[in-house]
Amino acid sequence: MSDNLLEINNLSIHFETENGLVKAVDNNSFTLKKGETIGIVGESGSGKSITALSIMQLLPTIAKMPNGAIILEEGQTTDLTKLSKAQIEKIRGRKIAMIFQEPMTSLNPVMTCGKQVTEVIQLHQKKTFEQAKKETLALFQKVKLPEVERIFNAFPHQLSGGQKQRIMIAMALSCQPTLLIADEPTTALDVTVQKGILELLNDLKTEYQLSILFISHDLGVIRSIADRVLVMKKGAIVESGTVKTIFENAQHPYTKGLLACRPSINQHLKRLPTIDSFEQETAVDFTLNPQEVATRKAKLYTGTPILTVKNLSTWYPAGKNFFGKTTSFVKAVNEVTFEVFKGETFGLVGESGCGKSTLGRTILGLEKAQSGEVIYTQQNLLTADDQTWNTIRKKMQIIFQDPYSSLNPTQPIGLAIMEPMKVHRLWKNDKQYRDKTIDLLETVGLNASHFMRFPHEFSGGQRQRICIARALALQPEFLICDECVSSLDVSIQAQILNLLIDLREQFNLTYIFISHDLSVVQFISDRIMVMKDGKVVEIGDADAIYNNPQAEYTRELIGAIS
Numbered sequence: 214m215s216d217n218l219l220e221i222n223n224l225s226i227h228f229e230t231e232n233g234l235v236k237a238v239d240n241n242s243f244t245l246k247k248g249e250t251i252g253i254v255g256e257s258g259s260g261k262s263i264t265a266l267s268i269m270q271l272l273p274t275i276a277k278m279p280n281g282a283i284i285l286e287e288g289q290t291t292d293l294t295k296l297s298k299a300q301i302e303k304i305r306g307r308k309i310a311m312i313f314q315e316p317m318t319s320l321n322p323v324m325t326c327g328k329q330v331t332e333v334i335q336l337h338q339k340k341t342f343e344q345a346k347k348e349t350l351a352l353f354q355k356v357k358l359p360e361v362e363r364i365f366n367a368f369p370h371q372l373s374g375g376q377k378q379r380i381m382i383a384m385a386l387s388c389q390p391t392l393l394i395a396d397e398p399t400t401a402l403d404v405t406v407q408k409g410i411l412e413l414l415n416d417l418k419t420e421y422q423l424s425i426l427f428i429s430h431d432l433g434v435i436r437s438i439a440d441r442v443l444v445m446k447k448g449a450i451v452e453s454g455t456v457k458t459i460f461e462n463a464q465h466p467y468t469k470g471l472l473a474c475r476p477s478i479n480q481h482l483k484r485l486p487t488i489d490s491f492e493q494e495t496a497v498d499f500t501l502n503p504q505e506v507a508t509r510k511a512k513l514y515t516g517t518p519i520l521t522v523k524n525l526s527t528w529y530p531a532g533k534n535f536f537g538k539t540t541s542f543v544k545a546v547n548e549v550t551f552e553v554f555k556g557e558t559f560g561l562v563g564e565s566g567c568g569k570s571t572l573g574r575t576i577l578g579l580e581k582a583q584s585g586e587v588i589y590t591q592q593n594l595l596t597a598d599d600q601t602w603n604t605i606r607k608k609m610q611i612i613f614q615d616p617y618s619s620l621n622p623t624q625p626i627g628l629a630i631m632e633p634m635k636v637h638r639l640w641k642n643d644k645q646y647r648d649k650t651i652d653l654l655e656t657v658g659l660n661a662s663h664f665m666r667f668p669h670e671f672s673g674g675q676r677q678r679i680c681i682a683r684a685l686a687l688q689p690e691f692l693i694c695d696e697c698v699s700s701l702d703v704s705i706q707a708q709i710l711n712l713l714i715d716l717r718e719q720f721n722l723t724y725i726f727i728s729h730d731l732s733v734v735q736f737i738s739d740r741i742m743v744m745k746d747g748k749v750v751e752i753g754d755a756d757a758i759y760n761n762p763q764a765e766y767t768r769e770l771i772g773a774i775s
Contacts, residue, residue, distance in 0.1 A: 215286055218392060218424045219245040219268070224281030226263055226272065226448075237263045237276070239448035245392070250418065250425040252439030252456075254432055254471065256488075256702045257673065259445040261428045262314075265394045268293065268426070269311055270301045285309070287391050307337050310385035314397035316377035320369040327365030330384045337388045352383040356413060374565065375406035379413070386417065393418075394426045399434060400700075403564040403729045404773040411438050430702045432471055433774070436460055444468045466491040474707035476736035481506065484714060485707035485736070510754075513739060518552035519691065519723055520576070525549045525585035527568075527575045545571040547747035549585075555690075558717065558724040560738030560755060562731055562770065568747040569727045570614075573693045576725070577611055578602060589691070607637055610684040614696035616676035620668040627664030630654070630683045637687060653682040656719075657712060674705035681712065685720070693725045698733060710737055731770050735759050743767050 226238040238260045245251050253261045266272050268283055270293055283293040287308050293301065313319040321329055330352065331345035340348070346365070353361040356379040369377055378398055385393055395414065399407040415438060418425055429435050435442055435456070442459045444452040444467065452465040463469050470488030481501035526549070528542040546568045553559045561569050574580040576587050578594060587594040589609065592601060613619045620629055630650045640646050651661045657678040668676055677697060684692060694713065698706040714737065716722055728734050734741055734755070741758045743750040743766065750764045762768045 216246050217244045218247045218249075218286055219426075220282075220284040220286070221264075221268075222282045222284070224264070224267065224283065225279050226260075226267060226281075227277045227279060228275055229277070236448045238267070240280070241445075241448075241450050243443055243450065243453065245424050245426060247391075247424055248418075248422055249441065250427055250439045252435035252442045253426065253428045253445060254430065254435050254442060255445035256430055256471075256704055258447070260448040261430075261445055262396055264445075265311065265396050265426065265428055268392075268394060269305060269309060270294075270296070285392070306333060306390065307388045308390055309392045309394065310388070310390040311394040311396065312378070312381050312385050312398045314400055316369070316374065316381045319381060320377060322369055325366050325368055326372070326380045330380070330387055333384055333387045348387065349383070352387060353379075355386070355417070356380075356383045357409075358383075373406075374402055375409065378402065378406075378410055382410075382413065382417070386421065389421060391422075391424060392426070393423050394428070396428045397430070398427075400429070400431070404731070405564060405769060407434070408773040414438060431475070432460075432703070433475060444471070471704065475703045476710075476732045482736065484711045487707050487711070488704045510739060513554050513557050516555070519555045519590060520553040521586070521588040522552070522572075522576065523550050523586040523588070525572070525575065525587060526583040527571050527580055528583045544747045546575060546582075549744075549747075549749055551742055551749065551752055553723060553725060555723055556717070556721055557740065558726055558738045560734035560741040561725055561727045561744065562729065562734045562741060563744035563750075564729055564770075567744040569729075569744055570695050572744070573611065573695050573725060573727055577609055577693060579611075603637075607687040608689050609691045609693070610687065610689040611693045611695060612677075612680050612684050612697040614699060616673065616680045616697075617668060619680050620676065622668055625665045625667055626671070626679045627651075627654070630679070630686050633683065633686050639687070650682075650686075653685055654679075656685070656716070657682045658708075672705075673701055674708060677701065677705075677709055678712070681709075681716070685716070688720075690721070691723045691725075693727065695727045696729070699728060699730065706733070713737065730774075731759070732774050743770070 222242050224238055224241050225236065228235040228237055253264065255261055278294065281294065285291045285293055285308065327346065327349055330349040331342060334340055334345040334348055335342065350361050350365060353364060358364050358376060358379050364372065399410050402410065411434065414425065417423065427435065427438055439456055441455055442453065443450050444465065446467050452463065452468045459468065463472060467488060470491035473486040473491065474488060476485060482499040483501045484499045486499060525546055526544065527546040528544050530539040531543045532541040534540050549572060563569050571580055575582050582595050589605065594605065597605065620626065627650050630653055631646045634640060634646055634649065640649060651664065654660060654663055659675065659678055671679065698709050701709060717724065726734060726737055738755045740753065741755050742752045743764065745766050750766050751758065758767060759771065762771060
């Protein structure tokens, strides 16, 4: 009897598009043993998720499968591609379960979390609601959710991202499948929450004797959970091997590039290597000389800070009495004090909900402060009038986390970049506005042909470049980068981080760089401030914070990096 639970033989999946045939999966073969975890890694568009969806037989109707077999060895040999809709529905959930990337869109927002899990149990196991509820509560305890009765009756929007993902894991395990497919289940989560989810999956794998197909674009995550690794590029498997082999002796230039382009906590680099440099075999030494670091920092911390924040607090109403008077507050930012110097990159790090983004938005006047001072070039922004703000707005800009929702989907990107320049009347005529917009597009690595294209016609990395170009349109001197690389592939993330470094040097910019990923913050920042529950935990030199953290919370954040 075979040790293999799953065999994929010569699988191809094609899409007919306006631009011709797209080979999403190109003649791939691999096996998954019983009790094994295989990690599939690659950039967005490499075919990882389409491979997973083909196993579940959840491909979109426009997908064509010209050849291939997907064999499940579970009690009997079954080719999943040959099953009818009714037959595959009996296998989904019972034998093969899937955890999707975004739990918020995978859970029904108008149904309680408990009801969604009990529904699956009742559908596949023909149990009463009371029996299903008892099993659901036990599963919630198994996936380490707190206050299981409360969460059973809670709606998805009432839970954190990590809790929602645990609900999805409980749902996937509810019918005790033998194969669990996890499609980017930790991508949107903080590093500490991510570490907890990975530890949970490893524990459940042992307890339930699961085979896991784990999909991610982050090789660090794959390293901590997988036994073997498949590396995919443009639909094809370009390299495979054990975790040890792939991480210590990668052979393919694409794999080497993926490994190199994630910031490392163990070495100082001027810039991050990119996949292109490995595939073109252009060896470049990006090592940063310690003397260069010392010289840069000696220049930075002379003179007056460009920004001084004193005892800043931003509170939100949390409860009101019968008469509508606020009785309690959420202290999103609570008595925060720090300084930023001209030309500095000031890193701001902490878990979701710690107050990072609220702090950034309060500095820019996008949130109303409860108390404190925000002094920018000797001007207290909290007491500034509209005329002062009109001047300040040109100098201070923000790059938001999600580039797609930051852009108007009905407006060509050239006009979106041009718009703030016209509002502030920077130039004399339309030709000057257009020429300046094209200059900005070329500055961020795009070109004039992109001017009249719409946001949906660009990749995530290109959209983030567009948002950076728009932020530069008013020739600012101070930029707040709010999680601007957190949703990007590590390869695209490396390109955007390099671009930000280049722009800092070219335009003498000052950054507040907000992220929950300490390795990214440490790479780009001169100093780091760690926040938790609206308060400052510690502030210091980026290397000092990493090598000798003073606070237990900072040590936990560093320890959680894969």
